[in-house]
Amino acid sequence: MKATLIHGERDIRLEDVPNPVLHAETDAIVRVVAACVCGSDLWPYRGISPTTEPHRIGHEFVGIVEEVGSAVANVNVGDFVIAPFYFCDNTCINCRNGVSTSCLNGGWWGSDDRDGKFVDGAQGERVRVPLADGTLVATPEVPDDAQVPHLLALADVMGTGHHAAVSAGVIKGSTVVVVGDGAVGLCAVLAAHRLGASRIVAMSRHADRQAIAREFGATDIVSERGDDGVAKVKELLDGIGADCVLECVGTKESMDQAIRSARPGGMVGYVGVPAGGPELPIRTLFSNNVGVRGGVAPVRGYVEELLPEVLAGTLAPGRVFDLDLPLSDVAEAYAAMDERRATKVLLRP
Ligand SMILES: [Zn+2]
Numbered sequence: 001m002k003a004t005l006i007h008g009e010r011d012i013r014l015e016d017v018p019n020p021v022l023h024a025e026t027d028a029i030v031r032v033v034a035a036c037v038c039g040s041d042l043w044p045y046r047g048i049s050p051t052t053e054p055h056r057i058g059h060e061f062v063g064i065v066e067e068v069g070s071a072v073a074n075v076n077v078g079d080f081v082i083a084p085f086y087f088c089d090n091t092c093i094n095c096r097n098g099v100s101t102s103c104l105n106g107g108w109w110g111s112d113d114r115d116g117k118f119v120d121g122a123q124g125e126r127v128r129v130p131l132a133d134g135t136l137v138a139t140p141e142v143p144d145d146a147q148v149p150h151l152l153a154l155a156d157v158m159g160t161g162h163h164a165a166v167s168a169g170v171i172k173g174s175t176v177v178v179v180g181d182g183a184v185g186l187c188a189v190l191a192a193h194r195l196g197a198s199r200i201v202a203m204s205r206h207a208d209r210q211a212i213a214r215e216f217g218a219t220d221i222v223s224e225r226g227d228d229g230v231a232k233v234k235e236l237l238d239g240i241g242a243d244c245v246l247e248c249v250g251t252k253e254s255m256d257q258a259i260r261s262a263r264p265g266g267m268v269g270y271v272g273v274p275a276g277g278p279e280l281p282i283r284t285l286f287s288n289n290v291g292v293r294g295g296v297a298p299v300r301g302y303v304e305e306l307l308p309e310v311l312a313g314t315l316a317p318g319r320v321f322d323l324d325l326p327l328s329d330v331a332e333a334y335a336a337m338d339e340r341r342a343t344k345v346l347l348r349p
Pocket of ligand 1: 088089090091092093094095096100102103104105106
């Protein structure tokens with residue numbers, strides 16, 4: 001089958017790799033219907049995190065189950081399934097505590113599982129899914145093509161945006177600032193809107209992304225950064241800042257922007273993968289009683305909550321996909337995201 005490998009900085013190749021086979025009785029083989037490129041895939045692509053040897057890449061996919069091991073009970077051959085950006089048993093103590101990203105038996109696409117067997121990356125034609133009963137969520141029916149982007153968003157970006165909102169404690173009537181206008185930031189706007197925020201300020205400098213933010217429920221756009229950005233946010237929000245700030249980038253600058261945009265007593269929910277050395281200014285947090293909560297989003301636990309609304313058409317996060325390419329154009333998909341010609345690229349094998 002074909003699958004994507006990263007060889008180094010700006011070097012993405014689609015290559016022939018072995019077809020996956022079942023290794024454990026809890027495995028499933030899924031034929032990928034759609035995958036995508038994540039903002040975090042751009043860190044190795046740009047050489048910010050170095051690639052020492054070629055390896056498989058991609059961690060978001062939906063697809064059709066082709067084979068199941070003898071112990072798999074929750075999904076069947078022919079089911080359309082959503083996979084979170086990691087695999088997990090969904091039964092261990094960490095999973096039950098709502099932190100399935102810390103599953104005691106889990107792991108990551110494109111690396112080895114706990115038995116030392118390779119697990120495929122998502123940007124390919126097929127994936128061996130360990131712990132299929134815990135990892136995969138099947139839809140009641142095979143969805144039509146138009147629903148696929150919205151379902152694929154549940155694999156990562158929508159659940160991650162939701163985690164930012166939940167971590168920051170967004171409730172009905174909250175004032176919210178969202179730092180970051182990538183797919184996760186835009187989904188965080190949508191999540192805050194869904195949870196009933198009364199005011200949502202999206203910090204964005206790109207007209208196309210501002211438009212999506214407005215569609216997703218942003219009431220205000222701030223294009224300024226740094227001191228000017230903080231001043232503008234405070235001017236919009238009673239002179240004090242936001243109840244809840246959703247940090248969806250992961251850099252030193254974005255975390256600083258987020259913390260300074262919170263009102264005294266406010267809360268920052270952060271989900272941006274840390275890069276470039278963000279640190280917490282404890283004295284500032286202490287002085288203003290600002291809290292910081294979040295981390296790698298346990299999106300598996302959010303799928304059941306969000307899926308009915310996606311299937312009903314009332315939650316449509318797939319709008320973040322603004323470029324649709326065949327898997328054979330995966331190198332162009334990375335380039336388009338790197339050069340900000342696309343917010344998020346959907347790939348069809
Ligand atoms: Zn677990």
